[in-house]
Amino acid sequence: MTAGAPRGAVTLMVDGQPVRVTGGPFDSLPPGARGLCLEPRAARVAEAEWRLDVPDFGVPEDAALRDVLGAMLAAMRADPGGTYHVGCRAGLGRTGMALACLGAMTGVADPLGWVRATYHAGAVETPGQEALVARFAARGA
Structure with missing residues (x-):
């Protein structure tokens, strides 16, 4: 995996509009992406x-992640055709966790399964990350 290419992408439904979000190493941030x-x-x-x-391999505080993802969702609502990217070092554990939580916040019923099926099979790497996704899934939007 080169730093120049995102690892994959997901499509979220945000207020009925499809929004594409790439993921991968943050250093693969596409030109013009938020x-x-x-x-x-x-x-x-x-x-x-x-x-x-x-x-x-860590997890953030639930409230801190919810706040930053809420800010991203607000931007997506304002500009659903924009370019968005989530990234960490390799684009699997932390990135997959954040993408799965975004999925949970937009109504995806099984965000862990969804992110592994649509983004990368190795997304969300640790039991702690899986537990955080489960908490977001339980709380939903």
């Missing part, structure tokens, strides 16, 4: 519109 950086040491961290520093 990005959420989860990796504090990313070379392109200064380009992040949203930032939440999460240790590799």
